[in-house]
Amino acid sequence: MKVCFFDIDGTLILSHGAGYQAFARAFRDLYGVTDLTRDVPFAGRSDRAIALDLMTLHGIEATEDTWHEFQEVYLATLPETLVACDGQVLPGVEALIAQLQTMDDVGLGLLTGNVIRGAEAKLTHFGLWHHFAFGGYGDIHPHRDDIARSAVLAASDHLKLARNDDSRLVVIGDTVHDITCARAIGAYAVAVPTGFTPMDELRAANPDLAVETLEDAQALVDWLAE
Ligand SMILES: [Mg+2]
Known part of the structure; x- marks a missing residue:
């Protein structure tokens, strides 16, 4: 095999950036982050690692709970950003x-x-x-x-x-x-x-x-x- x-x-x-846009929307809606840092690399990395690094950089406690609440908003937003970004x-x-x-x-x-x-x-x-x-x-x-x-x-x-x-x-x-x-x-x-x-x-x-x-x-x- x-x-x-x-x-x-x-x-x-x-x-065409749909993933980043959905990350940014989730950080804005959940934590009021209006300018999500570009200092955390996305390419080739896991969503979990990216989200937890972003939380740490923006002073948000990175816990299992925040990881799960982040995922819910991210996943609810992603279908819209996929359409909008037209990849x-x-x-x-x-x-x-x-x-x-x-x-x-x-x-x-x-x-x-x-x-x-x-x-x-x-x-x-x-x-x-x-x-x-x-x-x-x-x-x-x-x-x-x-x-x-x-x-x-x-x-x-x-x-x-x-x-x-x-x-x-x-x-x-x-x-x-x-x-x-x-x-x-x-x-x-x-x-x-x-x-x-x-x-x-x-x-x-x-x-x-x-x-x-x-x-x-x-x-x-x-x-x-x-
Ligand atoms: Mg890749």
Whole structure:
């Protein structure tokens, strides 16, 4: 069996800032923050880590309770900001998914810092959610390596893999964090600079394959078909 885990933002889609806008709206409505700092990096990080860093920077106590109340407002707002920001599915994504779905021994999952309901909102908006039956999400773990490990467990569970199954794993993402978390689970790392990390920075993290867009992912398909 082979399992391909896709990152969402900058890899499958660009939301054109819908995630940030929904974060900003939640911080404004809940805590009166009118100017949400841009000093907390979003790319490649989990929603939980981002929200807790933002709370700390804005002097809001970061607790399980504030994390949950934040999520409720964020998730209630996200469908609106997705429409308003008018994002896009990235080039080659739909064709690559369609091609991988023709391969009997390839499973498709998600490996993302988005909370699961945020991932669902974003990918439902772009008509992609139904392609992914399992994944690792940013609800619990702040660190992407742990999200990757939970994604592997979810894949094993969903695909009913034996404990000693030697599945080949692939992580496809647009940040250095995606490459490092691929290493944490022994996966083949595919880097694509369609988010905000330039190609030279991705290449410096030594992915197994780097492509300009997922339109150029034939080498991945060939590797999977070996
Ligand atoms: Mg990303």
